[in-house]
Amino acid sequence: MAFHRVFLVFISFWFCVFSHKQFQTVFETPGKYLGTFHHPIRRVAVVGAGPAGLQAAAELLDHSFTVRLFERAPHPGGNWLYSEDTPLRESYPDKPVNSTLEIPAQIPTNKYYHEGDDGWTLNDRWTEHWRPRPVWYNLFTNSPKVSTELPDVPYAPETPWVLSHHTIQRHVRSYASHHCLNSNDHCPATPSAPRVASYSTRVEKVEKDAETHTWILTLRRLERLRESNRILEEWWTETFDAVVLATGPYTSAHVPDIEGIVDWSKAKEGEITACKTVLIVGASVSASEIARDISPFAHHIIASVRPPKERSARRLRSLSRFPNVTEFVPEIASFKPLKTHTDGIRSGEIHLINGSSLQGIDEIILATGYRSAALYPPNSTTRRPENIHWTGHYVTDPTLAYTLGRPWTIGRYQSYGLAKVWEGTARLPPLEEEEVEIPEGDVPYWRDMWLGEGVYWVHIAAKYLPPLIFFRLAQIRRYITWLNDASLEHGGRFVESPPIANLELLKYYSVVHLLNNTMGLEGIGLDFISMGAGGGIQS
Numbered sequence: 001m002a003f004h005r006v007f008l009v010f011i012s013f014w015f016c017v018f019s020h021k022q023f024q025t026v027f028e029t030p031g032k033y034l035g036t037f038h039h040p041i042r043r044v045a046v047v048g049a050g051p052a053g054l055q056a057a058a059e060l061l062d063h064s065f066t067v068r069l070f071e072r073a074p075h076p077g078g079n080w081l082y083s084e085d086t087p088l089r090e091s092y093p094d095k096p097v098n099s100t101l102e103i104p105a106q107i108p109t110n111k112y113y114h115e116g117d118d119g120w121t122l123n124d125r126w127t128e129h130w131r132p133r134p135v136w137y138n139l140f141t142n143s144p145k146v147s148t149e150l151p152d153v154p155y156a157p158e159t160p161w162v163l164s165h166h167t168i169q170r171h172v173r174s175y176a177s178h179h180c181l182n183s184n185d186h187c188p189a190t191p192s193a194p195r196v197a198s199y200s201t202r203v204e205k206v207e208k209d210a211e212t213h214t215w216i217l218t219l220r221r222l223e224r225l226r227e228s229n230r231i232l233e234e235w236w237t238e239t240f241d242a243v244v245l246a247t248g249p250y251t252s253a254h255v256p257d258i259e260g261i262v263d264w265s266k267a268k269e270g271e272i273t274a275c276k277t278v279l280i281v282g283a284s285v286s287a288s289e290i291a292r293d294i295s296p297f298a299h300h301i302i303a304s305v306r307p308p309k310e311r312s313a314r315r316l317r318s319l320s321r322f323p324n325v326t327e328f329v330p331e332i333a334s335f336k337p338l339k340t341h342t343d344g345i346r347s348g349e350i351h352l353i354n355g356s357s358l359q360g361i362d363e364i365i366l367a368t369g370y371r372s373a374a375l376y377p378p379n380s381t382t383r384r385p386e387n388i389h390w391t392g393h394y395v396t397d398p399t400l401a402y403t404l405g406r407p408w409t410i411g412r413y414q415s416y417g418l419a420k421v422w423e424g425t426a427r428l429p430p431l432e433e434e435e436v437e438i439p440e441g442d443v444p445y446w447r448d449m450w451l452g453e454g455v456y457w458v459h460i461a462a463k464y465l466p467p468l469i470f471f472r473l474a475q476i477r478r479y480i481t482w483l484n485d486a487s488l489e490h491g492g493r494f495v496e497s498p499p500i501a502n503l504e505l506l507k508y509y510s511v512v513h514l515l516n517n518t519m520g521l522e523g524i525g526l527d528f529i530s531m532g533a534g535g536g537i538q539s
């Protein structure tokens, strides 16, 4: 678990490096936040009950904050909450991630929905509230178990390296229950206290009240009323001194903007054939793993792959994971308009950018990734806030914080830092002090390992990643020293560095699974995407 902690801290650090110049003025009076918030921080909201939000909520409860945890899904688990529900059709074309829902003028208010209201089935209305659900039935992790282990509920020693999402989901729920945060937990020790967790509850808006210096969250909860076959929608607001955003990296699935795709999306299923020709669009982890999973059942698998923006071991590993029967073709230029929408897409024609075309496709799977946006600032289109401290506190207003469970195990340190700053037992240093000197040298091999472990989503940052693992260790050491120095001076428990054994396990895993798989990719029909010869992993 060691290593993960290193990771988020490390990412935060980079954002600081990018942004600190703009924000230096905030720190003309270092330490002004130590116990000197506008008023003491008591009520804290945590948004999201994935691995990151659960850890934040548990830590804050431990520090005697009054915590409310809001999660749009009916249960904890985040990304790992698997659902058998048929996923809702994505929007064609992509909806902007910042397109906002209409909030009722009068709040609180309750509304009831019946089957067919506004053209929605009750099922779709329910599913829409907590999509996307990115995990599929036979998904396994692509990281070693030390990457996905939460404190207090260790995996049994015989648990394998790589886990099915069912195991992960139960693990996350165990952790939630251990802290009495699960959807059906009853916590008799505090019967009078308000419930901490509110599931099926979406945070629709996060705003700061300039007069009271508090955060107002606009909340929307759905409840299925099965007896009367209706859905109850409740709207209300709650006020907090501080907010943790732990909403994860996936706001919605990404539908690429390809000419003709909207027309094809209207096609109704034609005759169902058992052995289909399936076209998978994308070449990353979902694309290759889904190709593997369907390969025994599909007649023919074609993958449309475009040249990567950046070569990395992660990308090469994904390419190597496609089943050996995959036919690789270049990027799609356009979908030729269909003659009819009532008979599937088999007779349709797809133009590729190299001038060739494809026909006879039965199914298309878009494995084209996700889009995300921070919940604050409003209408944000950035994947995550860019001006944050190593704890996740926003530089512009440290009563707001951001955390991400990638990797999960950094969460306990980060949450501890959040709690300490808000209770006044730690002070956020000037951003410059959060920087660590990067040792000289270049080992792209490790760099790629790290990319594989989680920096993929910070595409801009990825370009500037320092290559050395020592740097990351230096960073985690600095962070832990900061925590412990603060405890020495202002009170609080001491924390230990992550165990070195975990770091070694992660290195070993990366060598075996990310790097060892990327050799020998020549001659499988990928020449057109110019991965270059030699299976090199350097970028």
Ligand SMILES: Cc1cc2nc3c(=O)[nH]c(=O)nc-3n(C[C@H](O)[C@H](O)[C@H](O)COP(=O)(O)OP(=O)(O)OC[C@H]3O[C@@H](n4cnc5c(N)ncnc54)[C@H](O)[C@@H]3O)c2cc1C
Residues within 6 Å of the ligand: 047, 048, 049, 050, 051, 052, 053, 070, 071, 072, 073, 077, 078, 079, 080, 130, 134, 135, 136, 139, 140, 141, 142, 143, 147, 148, 201, 202, 203, 204, 246, 247, 248, 249, 250, 286, 375, 403, 404, 405, 406, 407, 408
């Ligand atoms: C298919 C797939 C496979 C993966 N495999 C691995 C793997 O093998 N190993 C690994 O380490 N990582 C993997 N990941 C990465 C995964 O994101 C992390 O493991 C982890 O789930 C991130 O934790 P989190 O708590 O930050 O976010 P999430 O787990 O995404 O949780 C965020 C939660 O916030 C909720 N939420 C969002 N917006 C709102 C709102 N407005 N109001 C209320 N609630 C909201 C969401 O419903 C969700 O429950 C995978 C991701 C995908 C998509």
Ligand SMILES: NC(=O)c1ccc[n+]([C@@H]2O[C@H](COP(=O)([O-])OP(=O)(O)OC[C@H]3O[C@@H](n4cnc5c(N)ncnc54)[C@H](OP(=O)(O)O)[C@@H]3O)[C@@H](O)[C@H]2O)c1
Residues within 6 Å of the ligand: 139, 140, 141, 142, 143, 256, 257, 258, 281, 282, 283, 284, 285, 286, 287, 289, 304, 305, 306, 307, 308, 309, 331, 332, 367, 368, 369, 370, 456
């Ligand atoms: N545990 C597992 O086995 C597992 C399984 C699935 C996912 N995951 C995790 O989930 C996260 C998301 O992975 P993901 O694979 O769903 O998304 P992703 O990594 O964002 O990949 C999306 C892919 O779609 C491609 N793409 C987008 N538009 C395209 C177009 N018009 N034509 C062709 N290709 C197009 C992208 O190409 P470019 O690269 O050129 O943009 C990229 O290859 C990752 O962290 C991954 O590790 C894990």
Ligand SMILES: *[C@@H]1O[C@H](CO)[C@@H](O)[C@H](O)[C@H]1NC(C)=O
Residues within 6 Å of the ligand: 324, 325
């Ligand atoms: C392709 O993969 C299948 C199943 O893993 C294997 O049986 C077969 O020998 C492979 N074929 C080639 C040409 O590598």
Ligand SMILES: *[C@@H]1O[C@H](CO)[C@@H](O)[C@H](O)[C@H]1NC(C)=O
Residues within 6 Å of the ligand: 328, 329, 330, 352, 354, 355, 356, 528
């Ligand atoms: C386009 O790419 C496909 C897949 O590699 C190939 O079979 C076809 O010959 C190419 N067409 C042209 C015109 O180059």
Ligand SMILES: *[C@@H]1O[C@H](CO)[C@@H](O)[C@H](O)[C@H]1NC(C)=O
Residues within 6 Å of the ligand: 096, 098, 099, 100, 379, 381
């Ligand atoms: C959403 O983002 C787009 C692109 O950044 C922008 O043009 C648009 O105005 C934004 N919409 C809102 C409601 O802020």
Ligand SMILES: *[C@@H]1O[C@H](CO)[C@@H](O)[C@H](O)[C@H]1NC(C)=O
Residues within 6 Å of the ligand: 100, 378, 379
């Ligand atoms: C965000 O978008 C909503 C809806 O378009 C709009 O009413 C609101 O004013 C926007 N907020 C900001 C800060 O731009």
Ligand SMILES: *[C@@H]1O[C@H](CO)[C@@H](O)[C@H](O)[C@H]1NC(C)=O
Residues within 6 Å of the ligand: 511, 512, 516
């Ligand atoms: C890497 O692959 C080679 C060749 O397939 C194999 O001999 C070797 O044992 C693998 N290394 C590890 C660490 O698994």
